[in-house]
Amino acid sequence: MKRVDDVMDTSNVYSYGIDLSKIKLDFSKEPKKHKAPAKRYVCIDLEMTEFTASQRGFVPGANGEVIQFGAVMLDENYNMLSEFSSYVKPVYSSVTPIINQLTGIENKNLEKADDFLTVFDKFCYWRGEGDITTFCWSKADFNQLWAELEAKGKHRYDLFGILHDFVDLQNIFGKLVSSKTSVGLESAMRLLQMDYKGQVHTALSDSYNTARILHKLFCTESLELDFEYINPSKEIPVNKKKEDAEYNCSFASFLSPKLLAQFGYSNTIEETESDDYSFENAAEDLQALEESPLYGMVDNEEIAGLCSKYKIEVQSWLKLATEVMDTQEMQVA
Template structure:
């Protein structure tokens, strides 16, 4: 069994393409993924930029991701990049993880529109929502954002946030931690303490991850 952690960056479809927007609102502009072996050791990386078909890179997307129009000029179309991603995964039995289900929803929409012959069941049969597994393990009713989860486990983010490969690498750190239940519980105990406070609580998760405190009142 292999394990792939994937992250995507997207760009909105321009408003002039009204017919396209009825099918999908965004296009993938970057794939980033890491593959872990049967021992959850990283063995390979995958990254590619994708040339959008329906409008240039929007300014707010550049501000968020650092991806400019120049960076996607001349790159392969989605159909080629997605097939390269599938080929990179290979035929070995593989689980594909992402933080939430937004990425698989995007891939399925884009495949149905741009690659109608591709059987999206290939994705459904392999995909796992790591965010949901993480929340379930902690008994949370509200989902934690990736940065909150990493902050709670005191993991220093590697690379730049909102770049697909860096997000995939950092998400994989959560997957690896979750393989050791005892270590996972010990690492995440401050989260459990703040969400289920005790009278003698001496330390605060606020020192570890201030943004997480904002979630407490919503739980």
């Protein structure tokens, strides 16, 4: 449905000679927290190529280029309004066999696709203006958008403004379960006793399932959730180590350690974790389920595996899972 009252027209908005460091400082002056319900919510997800070592300098701060952009819009009650999906034609890279294996995207899908700036412009038009909060699963997608805008769209000051209201939903979930490592999207859904819908690692499906988690958490009144906006002056990767950590958080949601190794990356965060919470520890703690409303409803072995993988104390998971168990699924508004 076309929204005449609050759609942003970016067709003739251009500004040159932009000081991007000043933009980052201006962002840091924005309100850091948001408590009141927004008019709309948007959940986004990106799929990307993988740069070779020689290509990384073309988009500093990024490990590849966006090749698929997906987003879902929700109303003030966290129910679905509309969706956005587009392939994106990369400038410097292409789809390798391993990216094809991961996403199902082929180079031929991108031959007639719009470039990044055109797709992002279309996303901004679809998104509209007004009180809108945008959620992504980990800061990696936010960092990717900023890096590509900085490399390809310094003349489009209007597009940078969209990034002032981004929130890391993965971080919110991690705090709720007190996880010591970043929890992947599909794993978070299993911990919430939700089944993934759609094709894993496609941008629209991932954004849709992110929206389902958003709905589940924010419609559980007992959680009384608040959040902080991502601050680009602090969050943009400033060195190789941090870049790799962000990249691993995103890809490790779906990749096995063996497949990650083929990319040349290791799970940096988990490797540096010193206090182990073993499968045996989690399985023993799950005995508490006998006194829980969830008793007999969950796969104890699966939950023990996820809790040990992400260093989540079973009691923290049990508290959240019990609170959200009666919250209804997201609906189409």
